[in-house]
Amino acid sequence: MNYGARNKIKATVKSVKKGDVMSLVKFEVTLPSEMASVLTTESCEELNLQPGDIVTLIIKAIHVLPVKE
Template sequence: MKHGARNDVTGKVSAILKGDVMSLAKVKVKGTFELSSAMTTESLKSLKLKKGDRVRVIVKAVNVLLVRD
């Protein structure tokens, strides 16, 4: 699969929080840091996500904010 997004890292699902309409999945990347994805609970079910699954984490560059302290 090729896609039009600049950010693509691989990790393992570390936690799932299932809500009424929206849900949250956390993904451990490189064993060091955690990324979070909020999606509809329908998408969570259709992905059949469970802890330990390998997933790709994709973000379009326009949605990335840089900050300097």
């Protein structure tokens, strides 16, 4: 899949906090030391994000988009 965003960072899922509509996923990265993303719970469940998963963070404007490979 191609993305318009050019900034990509490899990260490890640190924690997942699911809500009814939105979920907060925190990531551990080398630099900066931590990032977070708020996404719909549906997207979080579709990606099946779990602590310890390795993902690529795609940064565009104010959004951090996790992509599980």
